Amino acid sequence: MSDWKVSCCVLCGNNCGIKVQLGSENGQEFTRIKGDENHPFSKGYLCNKASRLNYYLNAKDRLLTPMRRNDTGGYDAIDWDTALSEIADKLTGIRDEFGGDKIFYYGGGGQGNHTPGLYSRSTNATLGIEYRTNALAQEKTGEFWVCNQMFGGWAHPDMDNCDLAIFIGKNPWHSHGIQRARATLREIAKDSGRKMIVIDPKRSETADLADIHLAVRPARDAWLLAAIAATLVQQEMYDRQFIQDRVKGYEDLFAILESIDTPEFAEISGISPEQIQEVAQLIVDSDRVAVVEDLGVQMNRHSTLVSYLQRLIWVTTGNFGRPGTNYIPLGMGTLGEGQRQGKSPVTGAPIISGLIPCNSVAEEILTDHPSRFRAMIVDSANPVHSVADSEKFREAMDRLEFSVVIDVAMTETAREADYVLPVANQYEKAEAAFFNFEFPNNYFHVRHPLFEAPEGLLTEAEIHSRLLTKMVTIPEDLISNLNAALDEGMACFQEQVFKALAEDPSLMDIAPTLLYRTLGQHLPAGMETAAGLWPLAQQLAVRKQAAVEKAGISDQGQGLGNALFDVIINSPSGAIILSEEWADTWSRLGSDGKVNLSNPELLAEIDVLQAGASDETSSEYPFLMAAGERRAFTANTIIRDPDWRRKDAEGALLIHPEDAARLNLGSGSRATITTQTGDANVLVEVSDRMMRGHVSLPNGYGLGSTSKDGEWELTGVAPNELTSFEDRDKFAGTPWHKSIPVRIEAC
C-alpha cells in the first residue's frame, strides 16, 4: 500500500483537499480517497462525488494523441510536431490576412485548473488576439458588474459566522460554492440562534434545512427582492447610521423604492405580503446577515437587476464589512474585476471583466460582417455543450476557417474542431485554481502531480511553449541568462527578469513561456507548470506586504514575493497566504470608503418592473423549465463516463405530481420536451419538491462516450440542445436557462 498523498477534488470549484493512496493495477488509480484534514478550509470535508474521481483520472475515452480532422469528417492521429506546425501556420496565416483580433480564445480553465489560462497568454499576445471569453460570461458577469459599481470588487458571504444565511437561487447542498457546505448548512439549521432563508421555487435539499423557504414563482425574484427592499425603505427599517456614514448614491434609489406598490409586487412574485414583512423583520432583527445568489437567478430573467436588488437588502441594513456579513476578498488571481469596457466587434455585446457573453459568440461568427471571428482556440472548455443552442454553436464552429481544442477528452466541442490537442490531466501536472474567496484569511493551493502523464501527452504550458517556437524567434540567449541567474538564486533571477523586461517591454507578451522555460525547469520534476504563478506571488507581496507577513511568510533575504512563491509550491495541502483585517474590505471601496448604490441603468430597470410581469408561458409552451440543475452526480462535463453515477443514470426531468397526473406521466415513464429551439425524449421523475408548472432538467448530461459495443452513445439530455442564445439579459448577455418555456407530452 502506498503512502497517503495530497491533492484536491476537481469536480467543483470548492476544490476540497483530498488524501489518496495510489495504485496502478488497472492503470493509474486512486485506491483510497479521503478528505485532507490539513487543507486550510475544507479541513477533511468531502461530498459524495469525490469518491468517484477515478472516472476522471482514468477516463475511458482519454485522448492520447493529437488529432487532425480529415476530409470525411473523421480524425487522424498525427504527431506533435506536425500538429503544432500546421496549427501555427493556420493561425499566423489568419492573423496576417485578417488581423489577430479575428482569432477568438475560449476557456482557460475549469473547476480545478487555471494554469491553461496563464500560458495561453503567450500564444494570444503573439497572435494579437483581442477577444476572449469563458464560462463566467454565462453566469457571473452581471453580478461582477453590479459589484464593481457598488464595491469595486466581487462580494462574498461569511457563511461561517452569520446569524442569518440567505440563499437566492442556490442549492449548496448539491452545488457547494461555500466551504464544507453540507456541514455548514447543518450547523446553521441546528443552532437555534442562527436562521436560514432559501429563495427557490423548488423545495431544494437546502430549503429542507431552512427556517423560511420563499417558494418564489420561477423568474419572478426581481419583484420579490424589490418588495423586500421597498419594505425596508418604506417602513424606515434600514440602518440610518450606516447609510449616513458608509453609503452614497442612495437618494434616487430610495425615492423609487418608496414608490413601489409592495402588495402588487408580492402578488407577482407569488409570496404573500405577510411573509415579505416577516422576512424584512428577520433581516433587521439579525446582527450578521450573509447572502449569496447563484444560477437560479443568474441564469434567469432580470438577472443583473436581481444581483443589484438583493444587495440593496443587506447594504441598507448594514450587513457589509463586519464578521458574519459580506466582504470583498483578495486572492492570488482575480476572476472578476467587473469593469464593463468595450463591445464585441459584430453584435456590440457588452464586454465585462474582459469577456464577451458566451451567448454572443456564435452570432459573432455566423455573419458576413468583416469583423467576424474566423478562428477559435478552445482550451479547457466545452462550449458546444455548455453554451445556449448547441446546434448554433456547432454551425459557428463549422463556419470558422480554423479551430483547435485543447482538452483531455474528445468532447462535444472537440468533435467540431479541425485539430484536437490532448493534455496531461489535473493529477499529472502541477495545477491550481483561483476560486479562493476566503477572508480575512485567504489561502492558495498548488497541487503536486500524483502520476506521470501517459506517454505522448503534454501539459498546456508545454503546448503553448512549443507553439510559440513555431511562431516567433524565442530569445534563447535570454533563456540561458535567466537559467544561469537561477543557479545564483531567486533574488538574482528576479533582478534579471526585471532588467530584461525593462530593456524590452515587448517580452511581456511571451513572459509566461519564458518563466516556464526557466523557473519551471528549476522546480522539482512535475512542478514546471507552477512557474506561471510566480509573477502573481510577486504582485501580491507588493500589494499586500503586511497581510502576507501576518500570514507567517517572511522575506528571509530572498524577497517577500519569492518567499510567498516558495510557500505555495511547497505546501501540498494548500497554505494561508494572506491574513487581512476586516478593515481591509473597506479599503477596496475607493478613497471615500463608501458603498455606492447609484446605478442609473438599473434604477431605470426597476421602473420596468412597475409595469408588471409578462407571462413567460403560453398555451403552446405551458411549463417553465430550469435547464441545468446541479444534482448528486453532476459535475459539469468533467466526468464523461456515465458509469460514474450511482443514481439518476439518465438525469430525469422532475415534475410536480399534479402536473404529472394531468399529463399521464409517472416516475419511470418517458416524455417529449419541446422548446422553440428543439425537442428531446426524457425520463420522468415525479417529485413533490417541484412547484406546479415548473420542471427541472440536470446539467452535465447528454455527453457522448464509447459504449460496451464500441458505439458512441449519448446518455441523457444535453440541456443546450433545447435553449436559445437570444434569451439573455440585456446588461450582461447571460442566458435565461432557468426559465425556458416548454411543452411536455407523454410518449
Ligand SMILES: Nc1nc2c(c(=O)[nH]1)N[C@H]1C(S)=C(S)[C@@H](COP(=O)(O)OP(=O)(O)OC[C@H]3O[C@@H](n4cnc5c(=O)[nH]c(N)nc54)[C@H](O)[C@@H]3O)O[C@H]1N2
Ligand atoms: N453537483 C454539482 N455541483 C456543482 C456543479 C455541478 O455540475 N454539479 N457545478 C458547479 C458550477 S459551475 C456552478 S456555477 C454552481 C451552480 O450552483 P447552483 O446555482 O446552486 O445550481 P443550480 O442547481 O443550477 O441552481 C440552484 C437552484 O436554483 C433554483 N432555481 C431555478 N429557477 C429559479 C428561479 O426562478 N428563482 C430562484 N430563486 N431559484 C431558481 C433551482 O431550483 C436550484 O435549486 O454549482 C457548482 N457545483
Ligand SMILES: Nc1nc2c(c(=O)[nH]1)N[C@H]1C(S)=C(S)[C@@H](COP(=O)(O)OP(=O)(O)OC[C@H]3O[C@@H](n4cnc5c(=O)[nH]c(N)nc54)[C@H](O)[C@@H]3O)O[C@H]1N2
Ligand atoms: N443550460 C445550461 N447550460 C449551462 C449551465 C446550466 O446550468 N444550464 N451551467 C453553466 C455553467 S455555470 C458552467 S460553469 C458551464 C461550464 O462549461 P465549460 O466551462 O464549457 O466546461 P466544463 O463542462 O466545466 O468542462 C471543462 C472542460 O475541461 C476539460 N478538462 C478537464 N481537465 C482538463 C485539463 O487538465 N486540461 C484541459 N485543457 N482541459 C481539461 C474537460 O474535459 C471539459 O471539456 O456550463 C454552463 N452551461
Ligand code: SF4
Ligand atoms: S465535488 Fe464535493 S468533494 Fe469535490 S470539491 Fe466539490 S464539494 Fe468538494
Ligand SMILES: [Mo]
Ligand atoms: Mo458555473
